[in-house]
Amino acid sequence: MLHDLDPDLLPDGASGLAEEDELFEHHRIQADARQEPMRLDKFLLNRLPNVSRTKVQAGIEAEAVQVNGKPAKSSYKVKAGDVVTVVLPEPPREDKVVPEQMALDIRYEDDQLLVVNKPAGMVVHPAYGNWTGTLVNGLAWHLHNLPTGRNGDIRPGLVHRIDKDTSGLLVVGKTEWAMTHLSNQFFYHTIERTYLALVWGTPKEASGTVRGNIGRHPKDRKLMTVFPEGSAEGKHAVTHYKVLQSFGPVALLQCNLETGRTHQIRAHLKHIGHPLFADAAYGGDKILYGQRTGSYKSFVENTFEVLNRQALHAKSLGFVHPTTGAQLQLEVELPEDFQAGLARWERYATQPD
Secondary structure (H helix, E strand, O other), X not given: OEEEOOOOOOOOOOOOOOOEEEXXXXXXXXXXXXXXOEEHHHHHHHHOOOOXXXXXXXXXHOOOEEEOOEEOOOOOEEOOOOXXXXXXXXXXXXXXXXXXXXXXXXXXXXXXXXXEEEOOOOOOOOEOOEOOOOHHHHHHHHOOOOOEOOOOOEOOOEOEEEOOOOEEEEEEEOOHHHHHHHHHHHHOOOOXXXXXXXXXXXXXXXXXXXXXXXXXXXXXXXXXXXXXXXXXXXXXXXXXXXXXXXXXXXXXXXXXXXXXXXXXXXXXXXXXOOXXXXXXXXXXXXXXXXXXXXXXXXXXXXXXXXXXXXXXXXXXXXXXXXXXOOEEEEEOOOOHHHHHHHHHHHHHHHOOO
């Protein structure tokens, strides 16, 4: 009995759908009553399509495979009634990726992984409307020994991604072992992810947690919406936030992701009445606080021109290194457009027009 629990991770193409998607497969397999004892690795090879023995072994060694809720060795004999759960890096979405030479802002790199600072406006993965110029095209040029699929197709090394118009840090696995180990950390929510978000209005509480399932909007499938926690709709999602600074009509928040769902921060913040500044998809590209006329209107419109994309930046990543076991913590500064927009609001707060 095989269940794919996470089937709808979509490539972030022209629509830029994926704010922060975790790219892994989660399988839950329950051995039926007729199951005779069988080695765990052989059991998985018989039941998971297009998965190599190397990938299965790497997953078991990384404790990404569990039997009845506990890590198990390859030699474990699966028996009737056992529940086997598997977290593995997701296979590539496209058969071919064209390597392209481009300048990548790499903030850390070793033989297992790299961390790249993605600029706003760059699509992460090739998809319809964006076959070239993506981060993966650049990675394919930079990394000549990425894990490959059975037909020689280039594996992008991604275990998560951020939206086209979100800037900031992404970790990329360079080996099957690293990808599996990192996927496991994302799945069990041990990766630390901190974002900076400029939002309309200031939350009443200085810090808080937004809980609510994230799912496709019933009327616009390009957008996500929030359903009640525990609902059959959407996926469990949790975002923690803290107000760093209030400028009156807008505020700067720190957001920490406990889960990584499509458009999670954007949908959660809109849900509590504080959409991201300049986020056209979620209504943040309009004046939501303050007067809609006069010099204030001109000020906001000019600020939209300076910061003309959703004001969201993946500031830091913290995770355990797949081979050394060391805790890595990386942080990146705000990009120029975000800094410029923030500076305008700081001046407004001290000398409002």
